[in-house]
Amino acid sequence: MTTPSLLNAFLSVVRRDLILAYRHRAELINPLAFFVMVVTLFPLAVGADVELLRRIAPGVIWVAALLASLLSMDALFRSDFEDGSLELMVMTPHPLSVLVLAKVSAHWLLSGMPLILITPLLAAMFDIESDVIGILFITLFLGTPVLSLIGAIAVALTVGLRKGGVLLAILVLPLYVPVLIFASGAVDAAAAGLPVSGQLYMMSAMLFLAITLTPWPTAAALRMSLS
Amino acid sequence: MTTRPLFEARQLACIRDDRVLFSGLDFQVQGGQVLLIEGPNGSGKTSLLRILTGLRNPDEGELVWCGTTVVELAALFYQDVAYVGHMNGMKDDLSVTENLKFTQALAIAALSIDEGLRKVGLDGYQDTPIRYLSAGQRRRLALARLLCTQKRLWILDEPFTSLDKASIKMFESYIEDHVAAGGITIMTSHHDTGLPAHIVQKIELRP
Secondary structure, three states: OOOOOHHHHHHHHHHHHHHHHHHOHHHHHHHHHHHHHHHHHHHHHHOOOHHHHHHHHHHHHHHHHHHHHHHHHOHHHHHHHHOOHHHHHHOOOOOHHHHHHHHHHHHHHHHHHHHHHHHHHHHHHOOOOHHHHHHHHHHHHHHHHHHHHHHHHHHHHHOOOOOOHHHHHHHHHHHHHHHHHHHHHHHHHHHOOOOOHHHHHHHHHHHHHHHHHOHHHHHHHHHHHHO | OOOOOEEEEEEEEEEEOOEEEEEEEEEEEEOOOEEEEEOOOOOOHHHHHHHHHOOOOOOEEEEEEOOEEHHHHHHHHHHOEEEEOOOOOOOOOOEHHHHHHHHHHOOOEOOOHHHHHHHOOOOOOOOOEHHHOOHHHHHHHHHHHHHHEOOOEEEEEOOOOOOOHHHHHHHHHHHHHHHHOOOEEEEEOOOOOOOOHHHEEEEEOOO
């Protein structure tokens, strides 16, 4: 018997989620608006000290990105769980972990990517030097997919609960900390003119580990939530 | 169709909230048969069906599909299983065609989408988003989903809910066709089915 193509399944999950997101454009703005608001409120709160702002900016941007990512995570499996399409996705001959990876990829394209794209603008607002902006950009590129992938495990665990929001944050935030530490470490080192390759290698390692390892626990957690 | 498929349950038990819904349940269904599960509300019909689909693990016992346990088959089992549950599993914001295309992308296609829709009387609704369909139309779309993918085992949970008499007849005739082609259907229903008695095997669950 012929098996349906796995790549085709992966792409159709991504495409379906992108189409759905396009039909709910207003919801796409939420994490982005949150991100921009938090980052722009900081200078108003701490005062117009250029030196201070330049120093705290990378940290502020990273914390805001992390919280924005957390904010958008809850929707990852919610609607599929509620209308029963998750059940059908579990009941396919394809490995659920691959379909999970497809869903997380689509989710990152919609929630992580816009944050990364708008970051140079916000960084310019804080008067960060251009080569530091480059490093900040790279850390976000390596780091935000890790946030989505790790968050997916916790979302899969809590999707069956009616009020899983706080639990989700408690489960996920400790796991986000290493990403935050290495990312801000890299940006700090870049600002001080030190080499950053160590931190970037570490973040790349985290990204590849997350891509290869997190879909399995996520798939297992989804099966548990459904049974 | 190579060999006639065979689905066996051995000593199934289901426990929910410390209550034993059923235990020691055995049955065998062959290609060409319909297994009708009957029982009052709360007797565990849906739980049984969810166990049969593999969505839920039985608390005891095992399921065997064509000689291999479902646990061993894992994802391969789902090449053969189609499930229609209480929820239709369709995306409200996608059109009828988009939904069916997605279903087909995850399985092996049988009928074309247009043909499937024509067979369930939804021709002309191709581009309508699901949210504009009535409950009965959504149910018929779930039937179209069965027809558009090639699965040997249909597991249907109350498939006739919100369907009118004509649609129930139509649904039943497609179940008969499916079974006549060597497939298996396992279903629950509160309605009396018009399926011919010689192909129907009944199980009654008592609370």
